[in-house]
Amino acid sequence: MQAAPFATCTLHRVARFGQHSSPHFVANPTLQRSGTGSARCLFALAFLGTCPSTRSRPRNARMSAASETASEGELFLYDENFGYAGFEAGGRGEGPKALVFIGGLTDGLLSLRYLPYLAEALRPRGWRSFQPVLQSSYRGWGFNSLDEDVAGLDKFLDFLASKRGISKVVLLGSSTGCQDAVHYLKRGQRKSLIHGIILQAPVSDREALLAEERSPEDLEALAHFKDLAKQLISEGHGDELLPRRACALFGPPDAITAYRFDSLTRRMGDDDLFSSDLLEEELVEKLGHVTVPCLLALSADDEYVPSFVDSAALGRRMADAMAVGPGGGAKVVVLGSGGHGVRTAEGQAQFMLSVAEFLSELDQGHLFPLEWETALAGQLLDRARAFSEREQRPFLVALAGMPGCGKTVTAEILKRLLHPRCLVVPMDGFHIPLSELKSRVDADDAIYRRGAADTFDPKALKEKLLEIRSGPDQVLLPDFDHAHGDPTFDTICFERSRHQIVLVEGLYLLHQRDGWKGMDQLFDFTIYIDADLEDCVQNVKERNKVIPGYTAEEIDRRCEEVDRANAEVVQASASKAELTVESRAAPPSTHA
Secondary structure (H helix, E strand, C coil): CCCCCEEEEEEEEEEECCCCCCCEEEECCEEEECCCCCEEEEEEEEEECCCCCHHHCCCCCCCCCEEEEEEEEEEEEEECCCCEEEEEECCCCCCCEEEEEECCCCCCCCCCCCHHHHHHHHHHHCEEEEEECCCCCHHHHHHCCHHHHHHHHHHHHHHHHHHCCCCEEEEEEECCHHHHHHHHHHHCCCHHHEEEEEEECCCCHHHHCCCCCCCHHHHHHHHHHHHHHHHHHHCCCCCCECCHHHHHCCCCCCCCEHHHHHHHHCCCCCCCCCCCCCCHHHHHHHHCCCCCCEEEEEECCCCCCCCCCCHHHHHHHHHHHCCCCCCCCEEEEEECCCCCCCCCHHHHHHHHHHHHHHHHHHHHCCCCCCHHHHHHHHHHHHHHHHHHHHHCCCEEEEEEECCCCCHHHHHHHHHHHCCCCEEEEEHHHHECCHHHHHCCCCHHHHHHCECEHHHECHHHHHHHHHHHHHCCCEEEEEEEECCCCEEEEEEEEEECCCCCEEEEEECCCCCCCCCCCCHHHHCCEEEEEECCHHHHHHHHHHHHCCCCCCCHHHHHHHHHHHHHHHHHHHHCCHHHCCEEEECCCCCHHHHC
16 A cells, blocks of 8 residues: 655745735655655745735734745645645654644645744644644635534544544634634534644634724625625525625635625624624623633734724633633633734744643643533433423522532533523522621621521522422522622523523532421432532632631631531532532642
8 A cells, every 4th residue: 555645844935025926836846765665755845925815914013025934844645535735843743742723814834923933842842733734725715614624624633643643632723713723622523632722813803804994985895795695695605706805805805605704794603703792692602612721812912803802801701701711721811912923023932831831731631621511511401301391391400519619610611511501590699698697696606607508598499499490481590799798689580481401509409407408309400519528628718818807817717617517518418419520629739
């Protein structure tokens, strides 16, 4: 059998600004026969011209008439049928870990100028760096979709797994490549290989069109082509090309289909993942399925981000919308300079350091994919569907555990994974208000022990659960304001037409004394988060350090006297649960 073709080479990308010619390759091959008879192609590959889009070069960058980016490595075909190539920077390496670079609109090999430097820095750490040429690369972006890019990435990852021994992958998307990375986690066939994603310049293409001042003619054309694209899609002609004037709105006068134009320009379109005007629930709809650690790297001077967008705030909102967000698995870094493509030395150094730290945390196990949480979400959804069809009511789930075991974080993760079907109700909303505790005979003791089983109102919780089981179409429930230390009434709304799963998280849902007896019988499924008691007490001590008006000694003493006792009560009820899962909430000291 003939070996798959590959070549060791140096890629040169010579950018000549001011030209709008299409990119092309010049190769000077020299064939050498190896002992096995396979052919080796050693050649220099020059990339003449620049990507035709202004998106491939920051407008604020000062560059000479011709600048060169080069990288030695191995060029290979990962798709023999269609001749699609991949590149491994630095030549064929060893080890199972791969960083896979995905470019944005008009990007191709070495369009990400920091790739050679980042690859060289990561190689001693055991990370190999690859970049595929996809069907959407260079001038093919207007004909393709995120689903088609996912299909191309499936082929590329198949090749890396079978031919290069890769078993651990981090996807690094740049610009519109960020959409590909996020979408792959939803649709990819080889997503089990993905252990993390890095999103460099996750910006909104829809908002990027407004980043520079547009003429009235441009705005009129944008509105016209949006309407035309919508009409063609409704008629079943989404793959029809729009006039080239439509594509010119993005920069290059290439070609774009009605579908891709609509996807890039419509609010909540397939490509609209990172727009600043998306509501929190809309961001969760777009990003809530991200269950692997994520690094979001935004540039403070990104020329494709309008001035009305606060990049740092948007980055935090995007991180929080991801399933990994509540547990701290989504990191945000704002690069001080470099623009959209990170073209300055300072910006590249900051970005490379952030990537190295992110990968180091992955290697050390401090960051990890949400494996059991994802499996649990799938199990709950399957149970809920079957239950709702049979019983014609919502599926009620209890999530119990000791203080500091990670109940709230787990509930928020499940809420994102089960969006929009799941409503989370914190048991903390059923604290007895402070004003009522003060009226008790044992007021001082009750306030000091607040959080104990007898300082909640289990009767009110039971009444609300019964309403949800067979009551009105909407049920209002309380939440808890931690800033003021008291419940806030009627702030959470259960909607029967929307919420298929109601998940209540709290301490005493399985407890059988102090008015809690029979509470577990109101739930259709009960889960207990198991954890080490000492770890939980330590977590509570760390968490309570932010409470004003108390010394560290007072906080430690109360945790030992009150929270430890509460934890022991909760731990005694663990056997009541139908499912027990292991907590990830180890104390901070174990992550040092």
